[in-house]
Amino acid sequence: MASRKTSILEASARVIARRGVRGLRVEELAAEAGVSTALIYYHFKDRTGILRQTLEFINDRAERYTTEREPGAEPLGPREELEQTLLLELQDTVEVRENSTAWGELRASAVFDETLREDLARATLVWVQEVADLLGQVQPMSSAVALAGAAERLTALLEGLSTRWLSGCLPLAHARALMSEAVAAEVAHLAR
């Protein structure tokens, strides 16, 4: 029952975004998803299994909403594609807010709890590589090392801006303007 499993993962992302990872109890998740705790243990084995698959779930979802384009829309140039992909992580929609909150919270909790560190490192690597590929289309003469460095900075900056936005410290429009400007600075920096 793939759809039952998905709805548990959706509920898990919601609960983490609402109360944090440390607030996630299996009983509460069961109530939120409208299933029994037994079904949750059946699908995910334990709390670590839930967290691990929730991380994967929010990554897949971010992958979707940052790469989906309007049907019939003009294809974007590489520079716009890059900027768009990053800016789509800074949107005031329920899904993006929830996803960014859960991602930030899983990252923050890894400072205190080693369980998810490897999964987070792997997911970060995949994300950095995607952004490096986009940067490489904008600046094809750049070395792989320079592209990876720029991608690491842009994604780490996005995490920093995102946490400031979600904690009410930075208006969304300003966060987006700062992100666009960072893309301009990094693209120019690669050209040198």
Place this chain on the structure above:
Amino acid sequence: MASRKTSILEASARVIARRGVRGLRVEELAAEAGVSTALIYYHFKDRTGILRQTLEFINDRAERYTTEREPGAEPLGPREELEQTLLLELQDTVEVRENSTAWGELRASAVFDETLREDLARATLVWVQEVADLLGQVQPMSSAVALAGAAERLTALLEGLSTRWLSGCLPLAHARALMSEAVAAEVAHLAR
């Protein structure tokens, strides 16, 4: 008894860095500081008072370790001063680790709890202004808006890199190299 109060704040930063804000109980703080809970309530009124003053305490401490220079050391040029100030937040010492962990955790918890948001916003503004002033010494022809934007990006990037470092996702030397490169990119971007 200023020194007793300071030692409670030191203990509070330690506890937050070890177990997170959400793990901070007044009883545990009292045990860590070797004082009574009554003395803690006397100095800080309530849990919010503790958190608020701990935030101020870690800011003052960061201010000290990022601006202190070896006695008798050659004064740094503005560009080196800027880079040094930012890189001193990425050091593998007990104090910096503890400070960065506590700062990141107070920031992350503000996503879920509004109590500290204003204090965090104010502390961020002060920090951004300090970095903008240093940038202004490097690029005196830049507008205040451009300097503030670059400073917001550099400080948000520092927070992003710091969380990746503290969660075991990014080696410290690499975080420092990325930070130095970001300074180069932003300084060049201001020059254009």
